Amino acid sequence: MHTTPLPNPPAGPAAPPVISVTGLRKSYDGRVVVDDLDLRVDAGEVVGLIGANGAGKTTTVECLQGLRRADAGAVRVLGLDPARDAERLRPLIGSQLQDSGLPDRLRVEEAVRLFAGPDAGDAEGLLERFGLAHRRRLHFGTMSGGERQRLFLVLALLNRPRLVILDELTQGLDPAARREVWRSVQQLRADGTTVLLVTHELEEAEALCDRVVLMQAGRVLDSGTPEQLVARHGGPVAVRFGLPAGRPARDLAVLRALPGVLDVERSGDRVAVHGRRSAIAHVGAWLVARGEIPEDLSVTSPDLEGALLALLDTPTPSKDAA
Ligand code: ATP
Numbered sequence: 001m002h003t004t005p006l007p008n009p010p011a012g013p014a015a016p017p018v019i020s021v022t023g024l025r026k027s028y029d030g031r032v033v034v035d036d037l038d039l040r041v042d043a044g045e046v047v048g049l050i051g052a053n054g055a056g057k058t059t060t061v062e063c064l065q066g067l068r069r070a071d072a073g074a075v076r077v078l079g080l081d082p083a084r085d086a087e088r089l090r091p092l093i094g095s096q097l098q099d100s101g102l103p104d105r106l107r108v109e110e111a112v113r114l115f116a117g118p119d120a121g122d123a124e125g126l127l128e129r130f131g132l133a134h135r136r137r138l139h140f141g142t143m144s145g146g147e148r149q150r151l152f153l154v155l156a157l158l159n160r161p162r163l164v165i166l167d168e169l170t171q172g173l174d175p176a177a178r179r180e181v182w183r184s185v186q187q188l189r190a191d192g193t194t195v196l197l198v199t200h201e202l203e204e205a206e207a208l209c210d211r212v213v214l215m216q217a218g219r220v221l222d223s224g225t226p227e228q229l230v231a232r233h234g235g236p237v238a239v240r241f242g243l244p245a246g247r248p249a250r251d252l253a254v255l256r257a258l259p260g261v262l263d264v265e266r267s268g269d270r271v272a273v274h275g276r277r278s279a280i281a282h283v284g285a286w287l288v289a290r291g292e293i294p295e296d297l298s299v300t301s302p303d304l305e306g307a308l309l310a311l312l313d314t315p316t317p318s319k320d321a322a
Contacts (some may be wrong), residue, residue, distance in 0.1 A: 007194045008111035015043050016079060018163055018194040026059050026218075033297030034059050035218035046185065046195040048205035049216035050308070057071060060215070061165050064094060065094070070266070078162060091117055096152040096159030096169060104141025108132055108151055111140065112189035117159040126154045129184065131177065145172035153181060157188075164188060165215060167198040202305035214308060226304050236262055236274040239283045244267045258282040277301075 019041035033057040041047045049057045062068040064077050068087030075082055080089050102111055112123050118125040127133040130150040135143075143151065149172055156164060167184075170178045185208050188195055199205055206213050206226045213223040222229065227242045243251075243266075252271070255264050260279035273283050280299055287294065 006248065017041060017076075018043050018045075018078055019196065020074075020076040021060075021064070022074045024075060025062065025071045026056070026061060026063060026068065027071055028262075033218050034063070037190060037215075037218065037220060039220070041196055042188070042258060043193060043194055044192045044199065045210045046189045046208055048209035048212040049196060049198045049215060050200070050202065050205055050212055051221075055215040056218040057215055058167060061095075061167060061196065065089070065095060065165065075295075091159060092161055093163045093165060094159065095165040096149075096156050096167055101152070102140045104139060106140045107136065107142075108138050108143075109136040111151060111155060112136075112158065112168035115155045115158055119160060120158050121160045123154070123158060124159055130154050130180065131295060146174055146177050149173055150177060150181075153184065157184070162194065164193055164195045165198075166195065168195065170199075170204060202303070202308060206304040212304070230302055230304055230307045232307070234307035237277055237280060237302070238300045239273045239275075239280055239297065240300070241271055241287070242291055243294070244292070247282040255283065255286065258286060 017040045018187070019039060021037060024037040024039070027030065033054070037056070037060060039060070049060065051057050063070045063075060064082055066089055076090050077089060082089055083184060106114070108127070112127070116123060121257055124133070127136065130153055132138075132147070132150055132154060134146065138147070140148070140151070149169065153166075153169065156166065169185075170181050173181060182204070185195060185197070189208075189210075195208075197205070197209060209226060211223060211225055212229060214221040214229075220248035222232070224232065232296040252264050252266055253279050255261060255271070255273060258275075259280060259282050260276040261273055261276040262276070262279075263284070265274075273279060275283075284297075
């Protein structure tokens with residue numbers, strides 16, 4: 001039967017990026033800490049900015065918010081130039097305060113009232129969600145690190161911002177609060193809010209981010225989805241299992257020849273097969289075909305942390321180097 005292919009739908013105008021940075025450069029006392037940086041974040045993306053201490057992440061996000069003036073480069077955030085339009089930009093961005101951002105005597109409920117703009121969302125719901133509803137009378141000065149982080153998140157989300165910038169958002173949080181914060185970021189993504197997340201936690205980046213940008217010494221070292229970065233920099237998968245004692249060594253030659261297998265190690269009756277992803281299915285099929293169903297078969301895949309550790313370990317130039 002002959003069918004006429006449907007025409008492609010007309011391509012709509014591409015939405016402008018929420019963040020667009022080209023050639024950003026920033027020095028402190030003559031030392032370049034952000035060096036010819038390009039960054040693009042599209043509407044609805046959750047992008048993670050990762051890098052070792054001193055890589056220039058905070059300086060970059062400060063330039064995006066108009067808190068620091070770049071030495072060179074073109075920066076647009078929600079179509080505005082942060083250096084010139086910081087006042088107009090402020091209510092559109094939700095960002096975490098630094099620890100010194102609130103007076104010690106300020107209570108949680110007072111901070112919420114102080115920060116709520118004319119378009120503020122459901123403050124009660126946010127306090128509830130971050131476990132602060134029953135802590136509303138607490139003074140900022142007496143709050144624990146985790147409580148402060150949660151308050152900063154409430155304040156960042158209070159005015160339903162179009163862009164949320166979070167710098168090390170789960171630092172100091174206990175595991176339950178951390179999961180709650182992760183769920184909130186996932187909710188933000190589901191709502192279509194654009195999020196730029198500065199983090200040292202690669203597990204966090206892998207769980208939350210559509211894309212990860214890796215900075216080193218003020219430059220972008222690599223970027224991509226967590227899957228792309230793992231595929232680019234991750235090692236092989238490992239399939240481990242036990243063989244019945246006394247299995248002849250020549251069996252391993254067959255394993256080595258399976259598609260996707262790069263290497264086979266045997267230690268006593270333990271076998272470790274390293275290879276590409278496709279090797280997992282072939283090793284499984286090989287075992288089943290031989291009528292052997294090992295009880296302890298395990299598969300270890302490279303994760304973002306494993307994949308990027310070597311890249312991130314590269315030392316940044318010392319303060320005196322430039
Ligand atoms: P971290 O992960 O430790 O927060 P980062 O990637 O956010 O680091 P930045 O805070 O942007 O890095 O700092 C980049 C470099 O600039 C660091 O070497 C830092 O010491 C230096 N720096 C940051 N702020 C200033 C400042 N106000 N004056 C001088 N140097 C600064």
